[in-house]
Amino acid sequence: MNSDSPSLPASTRSLWKARALVTVSLMTGVMGSSVPTPLYPLYQAQLNLPSFTTTAIFFAYVVGVLSALLVGGRLADRVADRRRLLLPALAMVATGAILLALAQNLGMLLAGRLLAGLGTGTLTGAANAALLDLEPPQHKQRAALFGTAAFTLGSILGPILSGVALQAGFHPTVAPFLVIVSIVLAVGHGLWRLPLRRTAAPAPAPHSPQAVHASARALPARRVTQLMLLCCITLSIVWGVGSSLMAMGPSLGEKLLGIHDYALSGYASSLLAACAGTAQFLSQRTSSTSAFRYGNMVFASGLACAIASLLVTQAWLMGVAVLITGLGFGAAFIGAAGIVNQIAPPQRRGLMVSLFYIAGYIGNAWPMLLGFITDHAGPMAAAMTLLLTAIAASAGFVALSRRLLPIRS
Incomplete structure (x- = not known):
């Protein structure tokens, strides 16, 4: 990633590509967090785990998410290029998915879910902030649409992905996580090549529509x-x-x-x-x-x-x-x-x-x-x-x- 990347893409096509990549990165993080939900009984049976471990695995994910949200929110406001958080977060999601695909014991399950939580939490703050950067002041509602849609689609597609693998009997504890890793690699490659640097926007003229819009929200x-x-x-x-x-x-x-x-x-x-x-x-x-x-x-x-x-x-x-x-x-x-x-x-x-x-x-x-x-x-x-x-x-x-x-x- 180049430290001297130019400012946010100016062309309409590049802007929409950036929005799509950031949205899909957040959706993939949420997918990675929701994929294991239907698989917990299978893990429990295969690894001879007691019933309480399901709660422990979920708790590890929640700890990761909340920790990343608390820290990542402040970091997202201090970096000029959002990719400095998005790419490491995607790497954590992919690593967590690999650990879950290879899990042979409770420790690997806990580590995989913790990393998935850390990645999703970091993506949540950085991706939503990046979506806001990509929108003009009068279109902030569109950033909310992309952010909430990413969460909703990720929550829907994750369980569907593992559910299809379960019904087909096609390596249900491995195949869904490999799909997550594949999407992460594709999105990460796209983000690596696309600058997401914030710039300080020039102050609008006193009577311009942007100035009126901004002053209306000065609370x-x-x-x-x-x-x-x-x-x-x-x-x-x-x-x-x-x-x-x-x-x-x-x-x-x-x-x-x-x-x-x-x-x-x-x-x-x-x-x-x-x-x-x-x-x-x-x-x-x-x-x-x-x-x-x-x-x-x-x-x-x-x-x-x-x-x-x-x-x-x-x-x-x-x-x-x-x-x-x-x-x-x-x-x-x-x-x-x-x-x-x-x-x-x-x-x-x-x-x-x-x-x-x-x-x-x-x-x-x-x-x-x-x-x-x-x-x-x-x-x-x-x-x-x-x-x-x-x-x-x-x-x-x-x-x-x-x-x-x-x-x-």
């Missing part, structure tokens, strides 16, 4: 902090509901709705992710504030539909609820990400984006709380606690957004 520090907290808590809630559906959906579906086909319950998480991606695409021309507000409204409506499904014990109604919830999930996600992109000062983009996603990963702790409630009060109490809490939170987010942000911000 007091206290308001920035309030909006950042609002977006972080929102992401924690929506990710918490999503992770709870993936972790506990099959068991709760069996106990509360009589759905004995675990595959059918598993498809619910894929439906949620697919609807979220659809909503993100449809929201690309909507203001971040509107997407955030309407996303939370739709999200709460879907959860209310889920409550109705549980009360009348109708599985088909739960399918409708998942569809509506997924659409709200995607719109609220891209709206919150867009708000963070717009309020983040250039010198703190990496840090604020990293903190935003840290809040999301913290939301992944919801299934543990639900498991505790299920053991002590039953599955219905756990489901109602999750749904009613999320509905109340979403209503509060809408009310706060009306006070903190005008509709056209």
Whole structure:
């Protein structure tokens, strides 16, 4: 990588190539983190591992992600060329995938997941900051679209990749990771040849459209902090509901709705992710504030539909609820990400984006709380606690957004 690389590519074609490479790099990191999920029972059987090791392996990944987000966010704001973080992060993702493909014991599994977490966490801060660098001030919403789409696609494609290998019986603990390594090598080669250096943009003329746009978003520090907290808590809630559906959906579906086909319950998480991606695409021309507000409204409506499904014990109604919830999930996600992109000062983009996603990963702790409630009060109490809490939170987010942000911000 040349230290004297030119500034960000100026041509439209080069800009779109850069956006594509950065987006795919983030998607690949998320794919690498989600590929092992269907394989844990296979590892457990092949390596004679006790049941608690699944939690330990997941914990190693979370430690890696959170550590990288905490450190990588600050580093992303200190490097002029984002590739100095993106390329090492991709190398960690590839090394983690190789370790998992060769894993013969628990130590290799833990090391592989730790490296995958470190790579994904570093990519999250650096890639989202790079996407922001590649967009003009009036198109920051587009950076949010690419960032959230990368997460959604990675979450969908990872389990599909390992699931296909499992169903085909084609080296399921090796082949999916080799695919990840291959994509990493291709993306890394493209990034190596493409400069991603930040430059200090010249100050716009006082009455230019860029100046008017920038001044409209010049918010007091206290308001920035309030909006950042609002977006972080929102992401924690929506990710918490999503992770709870993936972790506990099959068991709760069996106990509360009589759905004995675990595959059918598993498809619910894929439906949620697919609807979220659809909503993100449809929201690309909507203001971040509107997407955030309407996303939370739709999200709460879907959860209310889920409550109705549980009360009348109708599985088909739960399918409708998942569809509506997924659409709200995607719109609220891209709206919150867009708000963070717009309020983040250039010198703190990496840090604020990293903190935003840290809040999301913290939301992944919801299934543990639900498991505790299920053991002590039953599955219905756990489901109602999750749904009613999320509905109340979403209503509060809408009310706060009306006070903190005008509709056209």
